[in-house]
Amino acid sequence: MTITKEKIIHVIRNPFRIFIWIVTRLPYFDFLKATENGIEKINFNMWYNQKVLGNNKNAYWPVHKSSRIVGEQNIYIGLGTFPGFQRNIYIQGTGKLYFGNYTIVGQNSGVLSGNHDLYDYRKLAPRDTKIGSYCWIGMNSTVLGGVVLGDHTIVSAGSVVTKSFPEGFCVIGGVPAKIIKKIDPNEVVKYEYEIKYHGYIRQEKFEGFRRKNLNI
Numbered sequence: 001m002t003i004t005k006e007k008i009i010h011v012i013r014n015p016f017r018i019f020i021w022i023v024t025r026l027p028y029f030d031f032l033k034a035t036e037n038g039i040e041k042i043n044f045n046m047w048y049n050q051k052v053l054g055n056n057k058n059a060y061w062p063v064h065k066s067s068r069i070v071g072e073q074n075i076y077i078g079l080g081t082f083p084g085f086q087r088n089i090y091i092q093g094t095g096k097l098y099f100g101n102y103t104i105v106g107q108n109s110g111v112l113s114g115n116h117d118l119y120d121y122r123k124l125a126p127r128d129t130k131i132g133s134y135c136w137i138g139m140n141s142t143v144l145g146g147v148v149l150g151d152h153t154i155v156s157a158g159s160v161v162t163k164s165f166p167e168g169f170c171v172i173g174g175v176p177a178k179i180i181k182k183i184d185p186n187e188v189v190k191y192e193y194e195i196k197y198h199g200y201i202r203q204e205k206f207e208g209f210r211r212k213n214l215n216i
Contacts, residue, residue: 020044034195039104040085059084061199076216078103078133079196079203083111095126095145096216100133102191111143132168134190152188156180
């Protein structure tokens, strides 16, 4: 039996694969093509877990079923940025939370935009947080509310970021995080996806979605 015949038999025995093959070629699913050459690739199973099974269904970007998103209406994500895509991430939109373009959040990390009141733990005090473009927050890290990270800020794994580094172009790390190394702005590569999406929403439709659904 040739390889071609084996593949045909495999598909016939798995009709759901035929369904997926057909469905993912609809224009609605162009976001799958948008990330096929990226670091974080959206797949049909992730979309299905969110939009059909209801895991993190209110997030307008791809989120892993083990991650948790709170306050989606206060969260802005740039092009090609999917906070919560990796496993066990906590993204908190108590205050306004902004992510720039092509930024990555590593697994087991948290990005907050608020904190509990010092005198009454039942209350949450919003503190707006801004993460720039082309940032990388390493795994097992926490970015606290009120922090501003400029473009091309790399947060080392296991760090706790308690203050702002608005100038960007640096590697920070530690508890609390401090600058470890500067990055030459002339050396960085500002890549872009050919098909541009804010999560599951095409770039040209995002501003209308933002005005209607977001508080940021």
